[in-house]
Amino acid sequence: MSILVVGSVALDNIKTPCDFKKDVLGGSAVYFSAAASFFNRVNLVGVVGKDFPRKYITLLEDKNVGIKGLEINPKADTFRWEGEYKNDFADALTLATYLNAFAEFNPYVPKDYQNSQYLFLANIDPDLQQNVLKQMKRPKLIIADTMNFWITSKKNSLTKLITQIDILIINSMEAKLFTEEHNLLKAAQSILKMGPKILIIKKGENGAMLFSKSFMFSLPAFVLGKIVDPTGAGDSFAGGFVGYLSSVNKITPKALKQALVYGNIIASFAVEDFSPKKLFKITKSDIISRYKKYKNLISI
Amino acid sequence: MSILVVGSVALDNIKTPCDFKKDVLGGSAVYFSAAASFFNRVNLVGVVGKDFPRKYITLLEDKNVGIKGLEINPKADTFRWEGEYKNDFADALTLATYLNAFAEFNPYVPKDYQNSQYLFLANIDPDLQQNVLKQMKRPKLIIADTMNFWITSKKNSLTKLITQIDILIINSMEAKLFTEEHNLLKAAQSILKMGPKILIIKKGENGAMLFSKSFMFSLPAFVLGKIVDPTGAGDSFAGGFVGYLSSVNKITPKALKQALVYGNIIASFAVEDFSPKKLFKITKSDIISRYKKYKNLISI
Numbered sequence: 001m002s003i004l005v006v007g008s009v010a011l012d013n014i015k016t017p018c019d020f021k022k023d024v025l026g027g028s029a030v031y032f033s034a035a036a037s038f039f040n041r042v043n044l045v046g047v048v049g050k051d052f053p054r055k056y057i058t059l060l061e062d063k064n065v066g067i068k069g070l071e072i073n074p075k076a077d078t079f080r081w082e083g084e085y086k087n088d089f090a091d092a093l094t095l096a097t098y099l100n101a102f103a104e105f106n107p108y109v110p111k112d113y114q115n116s117q118y119l120f121l122a123n124i125d126p127d128l129q130q131n132v133l134k135q136m137k138r139p140k141l142i143i144a145d146t147m148n149f150w151i152t153s154k155k156n157s158l159t160k161l162i163t164q165i166d167i168l169i170i171n172s173m174e175a176k177l178f179t180e181e182h183n184l185l186k187a188a189q190s191i192l193k194m195g196p197k198i199l200i201i202k203k204g205e206n207g208a209m210l211f212s213k214s215f216m217f218s219l220p221a222f223v224l225g226k227i228v229d230p231t232g233a234g235d236s237f238a239g240g241f242v243g244y245l246s247s248v249n250k251i252t253p254k255a256l257k258q259a260l261v262y263g264n265i266i267a268s269f270a271v272e273d274f275s276p277k278k279l280f281k282i283t284k285s286d287i288i289s290r291y292k293k294y295k296n297l298i299s300i
Numbered sequence: 301m302s303i304l305v306v307g308s309v310a311l312d313n314i315k316t317p318c319d320f321k322k323d324v325l326g327g328s329a330v331y332f333s334a335a336a337s338f339f340n341r342v343n344l345v346g347v348v349g350k351d352f353p354r355k356y357i358t359l360l361e362d363k364n365v366g367i368k369g370l371e372i373n374p375k376a377d378t379f380r381w382e383g384e385y386k387n388d389f390a391d392a393l394t395l396a397t398y399l400n401a402f403a404e405f406n407p408y409v410p411k412d413y414q415n416s417q418y419l420f421l422a423n424i425d426p427d428l429q430q431n432v433l434k435q436m437k438r439p440k441l442i443i444a445d446t447m448n449f450w451i452t453s454k455k456n457s458l459t460k461l462i463t464q465i466d467i468l469i470i471n472s473m474e475a476k477l478f479t480e481e482h483n484l485l486k487a488a489q490s491i492l493k494m495g496p497k498i499l500i501i502k503k504g505e506n507g508a509m510l511f512s513k514s515f516m517f518s519l520p521a522f523v524l525g526k527i528v529d530p531t532g533a534g535d536s537f538a539g540g541f542v543g544y545l546s547s548v549n550k551i552t553p554k555a556l557k558q559a560l561v562y563g564n565i566i567a568s569f570a571v572e573d574f575s576p577k578k579l580f581k582i583t584k585s586d587i588i589s590r591y592k593k594y595k596n597l598i599s600i
Contacts, residue, residue, distance in 0.1 A: 087482045088482050089482075182387045182388050182389075183524075183525060183526065183527070184505075184523070185523050185524065185525040186525055186526075189525075203506065205484075206503065206506040206507075206520075207506075207520060209520075209523070215596070216523060216597065217597055217598070218520040218521075218523055218597050218598060219520065219598060219600070220506075220507060220509075220518040220519065220520050221518075223484070223485050223509070223516060223518055224483075224485065225483060225485040225486055225489075226483065226486075227483070257600055258600065261600055295600065296515070297516065297517055297518050298517070298518060298519060298598060298600070299599065299600065300519070300557055300558065300561055300595065300598065300599065
């Protein structure tokens with residue numbers, strides 16, 4: 001079952017306590033695609049500018065990512081994000097954001113992609129997410145991500161959007177901000193009442209939780225001795241999650257739980273190097289081997 | 301197998317966003333005893349003052365907690381702690397501490413207790429924990445807790461103590477402070493090198509991790525819709541953990557993992573009411589029923 005992702009494609013400058021990387025490949029749609037492509041063909045809709053290196057496009061193509069929907073704006077530069085992480089790698093500090101080509105981005109879904117069965121609306125303006133939805137025939141599963149910025153500045157659009165999706169993926173701070181609840185379970189229940197059938201709450205190094213009206217799961221993260229760059233961990237998580245679901249093409253509680261595991265595992269690889277570099281390096285057998293370790297970590 | 305706990309017995313004043321409770325039963329040895337007594341007989345060594353209500357002693361006796369080692373200092377008041385929790389119940393803000401009878405406390409282990417097989421050294425001065433150790437015959441398992449205050453002010457004593465124990469239980473902040481490592485796995489490896497065979501890192505609402513040189517486990521917390529008072533959650537966790545281990549009387553990886561689950565579960569009950577009130581109310585069947593729910597939450 002084909003997957004479509006709509007989101008950002010970026011060039012990132014990333015500073016960590018140990019290193020600094022300039023102009024590395026980034027963006028939510030890129031991390032998601034790299035992660036989901038272990039399980040299925042992914043098609044990407046996004047925009048880059050005239051400065052976007054050809055080698056990054058080749059990298060995506062080699063990963064079996066469809067780039068027919070990747071618009072190249074000849075008049076603008078690529079979206080850029082500059083971020084910094086401190087010693088605990090907990091939160092990214094945004095140093096600068098240059099929207100560039102992304103400022104006028106109005107996603108167009110190529111005809112071939114309009115009947116994709118799995119749609120991931122990565123974190124962009126909820127009005128644009130809505131525009132994408134309108135162009136689609138009937139996807140089997142619609143998953144959306146968002147961020148504190150849209151929760152604060154476009155709450156109405158976001159609230160409308162989530163009545164039309166199946167799964168919302170956000171982090172714990174965003175869930176609390178969105179609902180003004182301090183308790184995560186209460187926040188989750190409040191979001192489920194707004195429409196989505198499933199809510200996933202990402203908790204970074206503390207794993208992830210999945211809530212529905214009739215069941216819930218909580219899983220820890222894979223334990224790592226070294227984190228190199230947490231950028232894109234959430235989108236890689238989403239990629240592993242949606243990728244797995246599309247590969248089994250079932251939305252049962254069991255499949256959702258396995259998908260949550262694969263989300264955790266793929267995210268754990270993503271943070272072990274800058275940019276989605278490691279996701280371009282590992283193979284399915286690395287994922288299977290980490291799955292076994294993860295199972296030993298948590299099975300009771 | 302009998303359990304011995306040495307720690308504080310206190311009267312607490314606790315302020316939360318919803319309520320305020322005065323002079324409620326508290327202290328690490330009390331929470332631990334109430335939790336561990338679901339699995340085994342627990343004997344307590346501690347001190348209270350002349351103002352300690354008789355009803356609290358009865359409560360402990362009714363719970364099958366041996367209080368022969370509970371010294372009553374007729375010249376002093378009971379140790380008091382005043383704390384406050386904000387909306388997220390994340391960290392306790394200490395408003396005041398009155399050591400009172402605890403100031404001159406030098407734990408004496410009654411002869412009957414000296415050959416206890418399971419010893420829990422709750423969070424007190426590491427020199428006093430050492431004094432307790434000296435009074436013991438050969439316990440099968442020695443478990444100790446500590447806190448940031450001792451890590452900062454008595455690091456040498458603490459470092460010496462942990463060469464003589466089997467299991468250290470601390471929280472993630474303390475593990476990082478103790479080792480000056482930002483990564484939990486590295487912090488854990490560094491502590492294991494200092495002596496203990498097992499390290500447990502408590503992460504509050506994010507569960508707990510167990511590390512040894514050859515295996516590790518990570519388990520999420522039970523998910524609660526309402527937290528009333530998180531005081532004593534860590535000691536209740538330790539009580540569930542040690543209580544379960546003593547009941548199976550095996551220190552295998554499998555038993556340790558189950559003990560971690562019971563620690564999480566008992567702690568989840570402890571925070572649902574003020575003081576260890578809920579631990580005095582629930583029965584073994586409540587624990588079994590929550591165990592099943594917990595298994596559904598995490599089993600893959």
